[in-house]
Structure formats: C-alpha cells, structure tokens
Amino acid sequence: MYTSHPTIAIDPVAFVDTECNAVSSLMRQHPRWAHSSITAILGGGGGPSKPPPLNLENRSRRSTPLLVEEDASGSWRLGSRRARGKSLHDNPLISGFTKLRSELRGCRDIKTFDTPALLYPFLQVIKSSATSAAITALALRAVRKFLSYSVISRDSPRLPQAMQLLSAAITHCRFEASGTSADDVVYTRILRLMEEIISGPCGDILSDESVCQIMETGLGLCCDPRFTQMLQRSAEISMVNMCQVVFERLKHLEIEAGDEPGALEEETKDDMDTVKMETSVNGAVGLDDNSTLAPQSFSHSNGERTSIGGGEMEKSQELVPERLHQEDLNASSMDLTEGGVVEEPPIKPYSLPSIKELLRSLVGLLDPVDRNYTDSMRIMALRIVDVALEVAGPSIANHPSLASLAKDTLCRHLFQLVRSDNMGILNESLRVAGTLLATCRSVLKLQQELFLSYLVTCLFPRMDIPQEPGIDPRLYEGVPQAPSLIKQTPSQQSSSSGRSTPVPLKERQKLGLEGGTRKPDAREAMVESIGALVRMPSFMAELFVNYDCDIDRNDLCADMVGLLSRNAFPDAATWSTTNVPPLCLDALLGFVQSIAERLDDEPVTEGLPLADDLNNQRRLKSVIIKGSAKFNENPKAGLAYLVSQGVIRNIDDPDQIAQFLIGTSRLDKKVLGEFISKGSNGSILHAFISQFDFAGKAVEESLRELLYTFRLPGESQLIERIMTEFSQKYLADGNHDNVGDADSVFVLTYAVIMLNTDQHNKNLKGAKRMAVEDFGKNLRGTNAGKDYEPEYLQSIFTSIKTREIILPEEHGNTKHAYDHAWKELMQKIRTASNLTICKTNIYDADMFAATWKPIIATLSYVFINASEDAVFSRVFAGFAQCAQIAARHGFSDALDQIIFSLSSISTLATGTLPNTSLNTEVMANEKSVMVSETAVRFGRDDRAQQATVVLFRVLEGNEASVRDGWEHVVRIMLNLFINSLIPPSLSSSSKTLEFPPIPLQPPVQVIDRGAQQNEGGLFSAFSSYVSSFTNDEPPEPSEQEIENTLCAVDCINQCSFPDLVERLSALPIDSLRSLINTLLAQIPEDSSPRVITVKSEVQSPTTPRASGRRTRVNAPVYDPTLVFVLEFATLLALRDDETVAELGKDVASALQSVLRNAANVHFVTISRVVYYLLILLRSSNDYDFLRAPVILHAFAAFDQDTLQHCALPLTKGISECITASTALRKEMATSPDFWDILTKLHALSEVSPHVFNILSELNKSPQMAITADNYVNTITLLNAFATAASVGAGDEQRRDMALRKGGKGAKMPRQKHKEEVKRGVDAMLMVYGMTSRIPAFISQSHLEPTKAWEAYWSPIFTTLTTQCTNPCREIRQQAFGALRQSLLDKNLLSSSQRPSSQRPSSGDDGVEGGGEEVMAEQWQLDAIFDKVLFPLVRQLLKPDVYATDVVGMSETRVLASQLLCRIFLHYLSALWEGGRMGDLWGVLLEVMDRLKNSGQGDTLEEAVTENVKNILLVMSSGGYLVPPGKDTTEEQDNLWLDTWKRLDRFLPNLLQELFPEEAEKPRRTSKEKGGEQVEKSVELPVREGREEENEEKAGESKRASVEDDDDDEVD
Secondary structure, rough: OOOOOOOOOOHHHHHHHHHHHHHHHHHHHHHHHOOOOEEEEEEEOOOOOOOOOOOOOOOOOOOOOOOOEEEEOOOEEEEEEOOOOOOOOOOHHHHHHHHHHHHHHHOOOOOHHHHHHHHHHHHHHHOOOHHHHHHHHHHHHHHHHHHHHOOOOOOOHHHHHHHHHHHHHHOOOOEEEEOOOHHHHHHHHHHHHHHHHOOOOHHHHHHHHHHHHHHHHHHHHHHOOOOOOOHHHHHHHHHHHHHHHHHHHHHHHHHOOOOOOOOHHHHHHOOOOOOOOOOOOOOOOOOOOOOOOOOOOOOOOOOOOOOOOOOOOOOOOEEEEEEOOOOOOOOOOOOOOOOOOOOOOOOOOOHHHHHHHHHHHHHHHHOOOOOHHHHHHHHHHHHHHHHHHHHHHHHHOHHHHHHHHHHHHHHHHHHHOOOOHHHHHHHHHHHHHHHHHHHHHHOOOOHHHHHHHHHHHHHHHOOOOOOOOOOHHHHHHOOOOOOOOOOOOOOHOOOOOOOOOOOOHHHHOOOOOOOOOOHHHHHHHHHHHHHHOOOOHHHHHHHHHHOOOOOOOOOOOHHHHHHHHHOOHHHHHHHHOOHHHHHHHHHHHHHHHHHHHHOOOOOOOOOOOOHHHOOOOOOHHHHHHHHHHHHOHHHHHHHHHHHHHHOOOOOOOOOHHHHHHHHHOOOOOOHHHHHHOOOHHHHHHHHHHOOOOOOOOHHHHHHHHHHHOOOOOHHHHHHHHHHHHHHHHHHHHOOOOOOHHHHHHHHHHHHHHHHHHHHHOOOOHHHOOOOOOHHHOOOOOEEOOOOOHHHHHHHHHHHHHHHHOOOHHHHHOHHHHHHHHHHHHHHHHHHHOOOOOOOOOOOOHHHHHHHHHHHHHHHHHHHOOOOHHHHHHHHHHHHHHHHHHHHHHHHHHHHHHHHHHHHHHHHOOOOOOOOOOOOOEEEEEEEEEEEHHHHHHHHHHHHHHHHHHHHHHHHHOHHHHHHOOHHHHHHHHHHHOOOOOOOOOOOOOOOOOOOOOOOOOOOOOEEHHHHHHHHHOOOHHHHHHHHHHHOOOEEEEOOOOHHHHHHHHHHHHHOOHHHHHHHHHHOOOHHHHHHHHHHHHOOOOOOOOOOOOOOOOOOOOOOOOOOOOOOOOOOOOHHHHHHHHHHHHHHHHHHHHHHHHHHHHHHHOOOOOOOHHHHHOEEEEEEEHHHHHHHHHHOOOOOOOOOOOHHHHHHHOOOHHHHHHHHHHHHHHHHHHHHHOEEEEEEEHHHHHHHHHHHHEEEEEEEOOHHHHHHHHHHHHHOOOOOOHHHHHHHHHHHHHHHHHHHHHHHHHHHHHHHHHOOOOOOOOOOOOHHHHHHHHHHHHHHHHHHHHHHHHHHHEEEEEEEEHHHHHHHHHHHHHHOOOOOOHOOOOOOOOHHHHHHHOOOOOOOOOOOOOOOHHHHHHHOOOOHHHHHHEEEEHHHHHHHHHHHHHHHHHHHHHHHHHHHHHHHHHHHHHHHHHHHHHHHHHHHHHHHHHHHHHHHHHHHHHHHOOOOHHHHHHHHHHHHHHHHHHHHHHHOOOOOOOOOOOHHHHHHHHHHHHHHHHOOOOHHHHHHHHHHHHOOOOOOOOOHHHHHHHHHHHHHHHHHHHHHHHHHHHHHHHHHHHHHHHOO
C-alpha cells in the first residue's frame, strides 16, 4: 500500500471547481451538449441536494438502475428514465457539474463535503454511454486526481459509500467508441484509477463486492481479444500491482484476527459465498462454480457486438457484460438505489471472501482443458498467480479455504500445464510451480512429489555415460543410470483381461506417467526450475526427511542429486542445450555449499523428528523395497525375507501379512492379486479384505476401493474367491438396504465387473454396449429372489459408465486418465501428513551420506573435461566443501573417493612407479633441478597440476578422516620422492631420526648450465651431443623440458609437503593406523625391485657405503621407495607411547620381514632397516612384540660384508637402545649375539668409537649391565681396544725422533692415533674397574674358590699382562698400574690377607688346618706368580717384544722387576705359611738374574739390585731369611743357603753388603745339632741386635714401597 501521496498546492475546493469546468467545457464542445441552457451554466437556486443513501443489502448488481434527473426548476429528483428525444440543454450530465459547483461555493473545507455528492457528476459521465472517449477520459483523470491529491481521503464523509459508487461506476464505464487510440486512453485511465483505488489509502475500506468488481474488470481487459496487445499488457501490469496489494492485505488480516488458528476463517465463514467473479470471454457466459471461467464478452450499448479482426468498432462500447443492462444511448443515469431512501448499512472492508474469489478466478483461467481460454490468457493468469504466491504464499497455505484451492485446483491445472509444448506456458508454469513449492510446500507434500517425480523422469537421460579414453570408469561409478522412482508399469506387461487397452507410449508420456521426451529448450527450463528449488537452503533437507526417509515415498532427494549429477556431464548437451550441464553443476554445487555453510550452525531439534529414527526408517524402507522386489518375483521368498528382517514378525499370522500387503504400495498389483486369490492363501485373503471398511458405501464404490489395491487375476475361480470374501465383508459391514444376502452381493459384484468391461472396452461399438435395461435384466430375481430397485441399479450403471473401475496404471481413456489419477491423489492427501519444514542442519550428515557419490563423480568428470577457469574454480570449491563435510561428519569413504578422483586426475598416483634411470640433474644459478620424465610430463599438464594442488588442500585439516585414500596419497609421495620433487628427508616430522636423508638413485648425468654457458658455441653443443650419443647417455634436457620441470617444482612447493608430514604425525591413532597400513602395503611381496634401472653401469648410491669397497656386481638393485615407506612408518609409529603400543607391532613385523629377505635387498635398505628396528626397540621395550635377543640374533646372522655395510647404523642404534632404559640395556647386554656383533664391528675404524661408547655406557651404568655372563666378553673386547691402541706407538716413536733431533723445543708431530690410544687407556681403566665386581660375581657363582678365581680374576690378569707388552707406552703404563692395583687387591685371595708383620711360630709347619680355603689360597698365590708375573717378565725379556719400543721397553722392564718384587713382599707371609716360598723365591731370583743380564743397561741392573736388596732386608727383618743356626728350621736353613747360592751368580757382593758378619763366616752346607744349640744360645743376642737393624732397614724399604704405591696411584 502507498505510504505517501503528492499534496495539492492550490485550494482543493477551487481545484474541484476547475475539474468540473474542464469536464463540462469539453462536453459543451460536443454537438450533443452544444445548446445547453443558461441554467446548466449558472446553476439553479436552492441548497445542496445529495444523492439518496444506498440500499446495499437488497441491491442486486443486475437490477434495473434508477435515474437521477433534473426538473424544470433545476432541483434534483428521482424519477423514471426520460423519454428519448427530449431536449439536451437540461441534460443531467452537465447540470450535475453545475449543481456541484453551486454547492461548493459555500464550502470552506473540502474534507467536510459529502464524498458521494462530490463524485456524483463525474461518475455520471463515466457511466454514460452518450459521452465520447475524451470526455470519459477527462472525468476518469479528475477522479484519479482527487484520490492521488488526497482531496478525497480517509477523513472524507461517507467515504465507504463513495468508494462503492466509484468502483461500481468504473466497472460499468461506457462511452462512444471511436476506434482510435482515444479508446485505449480511456481503458488505460480506467486501469490506473482501479489501481489507485485498490492501492491507495482508501483501498482497504472497499467491500468484497467492490474488489471483485474491480478485479473482474481488470481480468476482462486482460482477456478481451479486441484490445491491443499493448493495452492487454498494461492491464496485466495493473492486475499484478492490484493483486500484490490484495494479497498483501491477507497478511494484515491475519494480524488483525489474532494468533488463534483459524480465527480469520471463523470471522468470514458467513460471507464466503456472497461474492462471485464471473468473467466471460468471446460471448461465453460464466459456467458454474467449478472454478472454470469463460472469457468476458463485451457488447455495444445498442446490442450489437463489436467485430474483431480489423473492423472498426461501433459508436459506443461498455466494460460491463451485455446481460447487465441495456440503456438508451442518450440516457444519463446512475445506479444509486433500488427504491426509496433507506438507511445506509455498514460496509465491511474486503477480506478473505474476495481474496479467495480472486484466487479462484485466476486459478480457473489455468484450466488446460477449457478451450475458451487461450495460452496467452493462461500465461497472463500464471504471472498474476505467481505474484500472489510471492506476496502471500505462506498465508495462503495457512488458510484452509485458500489452501484447498492451491492443493487441488491450482496444482491440478499447473502440473498439466507443465507438460505443455508451448514454451511460454512451460516457463511460466515452472515459475509458478517453483514459487508455489517455495511458499506453500508444507501443505503440498504429495503434490510436490508428483511434480518433482515428473521432472526427474523427464530429465533423466536413458543412456549410459560415454566411456572416454583415458578416464577411469571408477571416477563416475556413483552416478545412477536411472532414478529410483522408475519401475516397470503394467502397460509394459501383457494384459489379457480385456478391461482396458494400454495407452500408446507417446500418449502415456504426455500424461506424465513416464516423463516423455521433451524438447531441449523445455529441458533447460525444467533444469532452471529445479536449480531454483535446490538453491533454497532447506529444500533438499526437506526432500530427504519427508521422502527419502518415508517408507511409502520415493527417494526424491537422491533422485534430484542423481538427476543434476547426470545432466552435469558434458554429454547432456546432446539431448538438451549447452546451458544444461553448467546449470546442473551450479545447482549441485549450490546444494553442497548450503550444507557446508550450515556446518557450524547450532543444531535445531525442537519439533523435528530424530535423526536416528529417520535412519531406522530408511533402513526399514530399504528392507521393504528389497522385500517387495522379491515378492514381485516370488511371493513366498519375499515374505520369508521380510520375516527374516523383522518387518513381519510372525509368518503364520495372516493379519500381519495382510497389513503389510495392503499398506505397501511397492508390490506388483497383478502378483498381489494372484497371491491372495490362491486357495492356499484363503486366510490371508480373508484378513486382507477385513482391513477395509465398506460401511455406508455403495457396492460399486466399495468394489472400486478394493480393486484399487490389486489387480483381479484372469482365472474365474480365483476371481470367485475374491468376490466371495468381498460379498461377505460388504454385508458384514451393515450394507443391508439394497441387497438381500451375501449371494446377492456376489452376483451383483460380478454384474458390476461385467458392466465395467462392457462400457469401457474399445473393441465394442456403441450400439452393442449394454444399456441400463440390459443391466437390470441380467440381475432380475438375484436379490434374494427379488429384483433390485431400478433407482439403485441406475445409480450403479451411471457410476460405472462415467467412471471406470481401473487402476491408475491401467487407464485406457486419455481424456479422464489425469482426472482419475488426480482424484486418487486427493484421497491420499486426506490421510497424508503435512511436509516437515527442516530449517536445521541435523539431517545434513545423513543426507550427504546418501548423495555424495554422484556429486563427487560429477565433480571429477566435469573437472577432467573442463576448459574454463571459472569451471575449475567452482569445482575446486566443490571438492573442498565436500571434503570439509565428509571430514566433519566422519565419512571416510567420501573423502577417500575425493582423494582417488583428484589423484587420478593428477597422473601421479600410478600403480607402477616410473623409470628413473634417465633422470638428469641440471645445475643452474647454484640450484639443482632433477629433470625426469615424470617432472616434464607433469609440468606441462595444467589440469594435473591443479588437481594435485586441490588434492593437498583438500587434505589439509581433513587427514584424520582419510582411510583407503592414503593409498593414492602414498603413491603420489613415492612418485615425487624418487623424482626428487620432494625432500628426501622426513625431518619435518615431530619425531625425527638422527640419520642422513634417504639416498636416491644417482642421476645418469649432471649438467652444469653455468659452465656450459661460459664455454658456449655451436661446436661445444655438437660435441656434447656426440659425446652423449657415443656414451649411450640421453641427450641433455631442452629448455622447454627444464621449464616444465620448474613448473612441476613450483606446483609441488605449493602443496607444502613438509607441513603435510607434520600434520600426519599428529593424526589420531585410528587414522594413523590406516596410513601405516597403507605404507606397509607398498612393501613388495617378492624380492624383485620396483625401480628397474636400464643402464647397468649406473652405480648404486655411494653415500652410505660403509666399507669403502665397491658394491658387489650381482648386488640387488636399490629401491629408495622401500626405504621411504619404512622410515615414514617407523617415524609415525614412534610418535608417542600410544602409537608404539598400537602400531609398533605391525611396523616391526614389516621391518623384520625385510631383514629375513636380506639377501635380496640392497645393503642401503638393510642398513636403514637395522636402525629403524633398533629405534623401535628402544621405544617398545615395555611390549613383547619386539625383543632384543631376537633382532640381535638376526643382525648377528648377517654375513661379514652385510654387517660391515650396516656397521654405522647398527652401532648407533645399539648405543641409543642401551641408554634408553635399564631393562633394555640389561637385556641386550646378556645376549651373546650382542657381544658377537660388537666383537665383529670393533675393528672397523668408522664404528670403533661407537662400539667403545657402548662398552663405556655398559660399564658406568648404575645398574650392573656387566654380569657374570658377559664379564669375559667385556674383558675380551676391552683387551681388543687396548690392543688396537698399539698404533699409538708410531706417534710416540715419531715424537722421540723429533726430540732427538730438535731437543725439547722441537715441534712435535701431530698424533694420528690419539683417539685410539685414549680408548685403549680407558679400556685399561675399565678393566681395572672390573675388579670391584669380582667379589659379587664369585659369591653369586657358587663355584669352588680355585675355579671362581680362574673364571673372574684370570681374564683380568691375562688382559693386563698382555697390555703390559703393548708397543704403546701409555697403554703399558696404564696396564702396569692396573696390574699392580689388581694384584694388591684385598679380595684377590680367598681369605683376607694377613698382616705382613705377623711372624709364624717356630713350630708352625706352614699349613693351617689343611682346610680347602687355605689350599685355594695357596693355589691362588701360585697362580699370581706362575701365571701372571713370571710369564709377564719372560714376555718382556723376549727380543721381539723389546724391539717394538726400544726406548720405552727398558723402563717397562724396570717396572716389571719392581712389580715382581713388590708383590712378592706383599704376599711374603702368605707364601711362607703356604710352604711355597722357597720355590717361588728361587724362580724370582732366576727371573731377576735374567733381567740383570738382559743387556739393557745400568738402569735395569741398578733396579734389579735395589729390588733384591729390598726383598732380602724385608725377609731378614721378618725372620724368613736368617742364617742357619740352632734355632732355625730346616726350611729356613735351606732358604738361606739357596738364596745366596743363586745371588752369588749375578750379585756376588750382596751378602757382604747386607750381612757382613755372615759373609765372614764359612759357608756350611749342613748343620750340627749340638753346636747349633750352643751357637744359637751364644749368638742369639747378636742376631737379635742385627735383626733390629734389619727391621729398621726393612721399614725404610716399606716406606719407600708405600711412596711408590702412592705415586702409582696418582699415575
């Protein structure tokens, strides 16, 4: 409605007076009023006289109007029509303006002037048939100005009555037709005035009757074929504007009526039938109330119709139907009232009655069957209806009186018009249908299904997707070949009943039951309509909820997506237009976008069905569809399946079976009829018919209802069973009025069936058909022995004749087929629920799950065939949104399919990896580019590059939802990896390995473009070409190939592979399992390599070569992809404790399987697998799927060559394992294979430090990793390291030579073997450190003392004595120090060492008790000298040992002599007690003799002399070495004599020096007992004195020894 109007700037009273003068002046110019009287100009006296009131209640539009005339005195009076031919000078048309002007003279405010009186003279002119077109147009213009300038406003007196008079006048406007454009001006002004009345401020006070009159007139102008197209179009525009206002008022009426449902309907129920719009066209009068209107006819006022077809019109014409009135041409009249003055009744503003009538009239014009209406009329009506729906569609659906029109008549006509071949009709019909569904679909559930099913059936192509070369058919497997709603119809089956003749296919298609073949333009229009619906945010969700999840409805959502998908394929343009594929693609992408936009919306569940319940319904629907299909093939099998699925709980209960059979529309009605009519299914037949309620229904209607559910079988016996049950049921429901008993019903039923066949069999001619009398004769005496009432039989006959008993699929009458089907639909609508509006996202997941396959297939196929950037962009967005939706809802299969599609398009996910033997590395601008066949091909394929970028953008953030799609991603990664398009290192992973990047196959050649440019020249290029040809090398890459490679590199860089790897390492465990399984699946089952090199002279990678030796000629070919997948899987499994526990076992098994096939795997792969296994072992020690002994045994089984290749990763991995946990360290250290491996590897220079570090770690661990089991192995390995340090002797000798040549200031040579010497020194320290563990080992071993000593002490002494002869001085010195400390260890002997000052008693025989401990101790003492010290000195005396270090060995011999003497003194008491002192002393002196006479020099001789002196003094002071005497024992005497006997050979003066008194005495070889006693008693004091002196000397010697010990410890 208008909110503002222009205001008038002059006095309104003067303005009205001016308009009166304008009209009257023009009238006076007309010959008819040229001689008007002076009174007509000046006006008569008297006061104002107003028109009498209107009697609206008893007034009829079609009554004969009364006239208002002027008498001779100039006053107004009511009277009869004036006689024709009276003088015109007092014609009331002019005098009316005169009177109005006269009355206006006394008016000061136009708002107080009576509105009907103001309009009266103008309305007279408008209605007069005597006025010309110009005069009428001027009067119409004046009235419109009054309204638009607010001269007449809502405050004007008696406005409702005035508006009623105005609407009546303009809808009965008459004037003299001139056949010129002036006539069109009148019509145009009428239209504008009607529009002003309806749309203006006063429009809402119009009555229902006035609105109907105005709208009826507007429709007449639109439909009258006499008018020009311009005028008709103008009338249509006005109608559109007026309908907008009228239907907009419906929403305001709802507000005024309140929130109570049905309040407006209740207020207007008494007025609903008081108004009617009857439009007639071409002389046909409005027919009836069936919403079928005929076009309006117009006539001349003289009764002659205006001719059409170019002839001029007659003198006058009118806009009112001919039947309304016939008036005198010169009469001036106005329909005011039927009688005298009556009280004016109140006028109700227009409301629901007129709105309903307007809608009914508009819908009536859409009837496609009525030939009175042209297509142009229908198009006009469609446009107006579309506006009405756009403005008030939801309100129409809310009011039953309007909704019934929309649900029945409008939809019935509309869906028929959609099948029109007229594109104008089709386009407007589709637009209206779309608007109708957009606004009123909540009450159009079944109608919407019918409409959409028709569109789907029409548009779905009946041909397969073309198989294009190079496109994997799996890309479009998800696109359906046909919609789910298409099924075989009974017309496709043979029928022998004779009741109907199948309609030809073409006719059936026109009926819309099979879609038909539409023209390309029609298909495009339909696709546009579908696209508009799909773009509605909640439309597809509503289809899914209300249809796909409804057991009895078609899967419209899935069918719509399938339709759009199939028609989005490029080949759809062949049967439609080139616009159809992009339109379908746009709609499909819009559907996906709407789901993506709702992902983050808050879910709305109030008042909506639960998603789980809908899923259950869908599953049940699927079961019922499958069960129905089985039933249609084999009823018993179908029922058995339904029972197994729980649809029918008890197969023995006929009621349950009958409920399913009658409640399922998917069963073949022919099969159903044959099944229930079988004799074995009598109980089911009885239960089936018992489901019906025939109470109060006619027999033919009851039979019609029954036979609609199934088809009668062909055999009479089967039909008899059905009719018998029907007869009994019909009578049991209380229908006794017209039939006597069940037999009567049975016979009557048969007669009805025969009558139906007779009346509708096309093979019978009219004369041969049965008449009602014949029908009565056939039934004579069959009603319980009586005749039926003729009226009863007549009603049955008429019903059957006019309406055949048939199934909708069996119609044979094209004329009534649609009506029949529509009425059946209306019956279903009565029991159907309203459509659920779903403005929520809670169903999006299930809807996407049901529709993603055709969507993704379409995107893939379109992407492959697209050539425009806009298409690529939209498809990219579609892929991304599909991936986002799939990932959000966990649809891994959808995301996997997206990955498969994009990877297929990328050309990188090939099943077989490409050959890399011809790869060429090009150096340019200090950058390296690997030119390969893959890189060149990929770089020139823009589509493949785009697909790759989209693929990895799709993956970003959605990796957790990928499952099977990893196979394609991994293939791409491997392809890029072997062609150097992604980094060879996975260092971006959160769990990195401290290991070099994976080596690749070396390029066949490396080309430095910078160097070549410097050389330049044609000859250089030619020589390069010839050289490559002669060497069987590929030619250098061209500039274009390099450019393509750079394009490929740039594209791959956009994919951000490092970021992808980082995201993959953070995946949840389930997703990670899928990825790892995919990686491990790439491991070849056999030993054949996947990367095949053509040129045999191309060497395997040399980077990780351990031994520096050439690779074996027949070595396996290196496969870097195998290493890639194993390393990646290992990294992922090592992420955290959870991944190790869940995924470590699979990875470990894969790694071990590679090791088991080590003979067929390249050493680079083996070396890295070894490291992966050890790192995995380090993290999985708490689990039992990988144990250290097992994998160590596998490593130890390697041949020496393989072990050397794997040395570095093996020792590195072991080192990391032993530092990981105490348990793992102990487990590894106790494995024999562990020590075997270390022993084999320690000699390799590159891994020797690692091996030694392993030993160091084991030795210093808090928990003892060195146990009794590996003790010897440890000592042996340490000894080996010390022995290896002998290379340090060369450094020492070079240093000595430098000192000799240059003195102390000379420059010392660089130590080449400093690290080896350091390891040797540390090894000696560790060996000595082992002595602290020996007591614990011995106590745990439970061995005999001698065996325990042999087991644990002997290895120590063997190692130390061995290293005491090491050519390297540092090692020797460290060994001597360790040996000295070890020999002095308090735990060396079985019992604690006795104090050295303790002297044995004279009667002691040297053995205490003869116990085992004492014997073991004596054995150990013997071993110290016989197996340790004496062999050491003898070894040092060997010339070859001495020659290893001439300078240093002299000092070593001195140390050896000192060590020997010191240890002898340390264990002197124990030796004496054990009785072995004499023998050992003799050997010691012999050794000292050899040392002194070894020819080394004075230093050694002096040392030997001093050491011997020291021993002698200590032995003397201790009472062990004493001169023979009476108090000495035989052993002492022999010791004395033997000592000096031996010393005399190499130290003859020593006795004189140490014991001068004894030297002066004669030597005795035996002693005398008597003299001995005397001598002993005499010399005892003297001996005591000397003994004290000797003890003092021995004390000094001990102090010196202690100082030496301290110095050694410091060393």
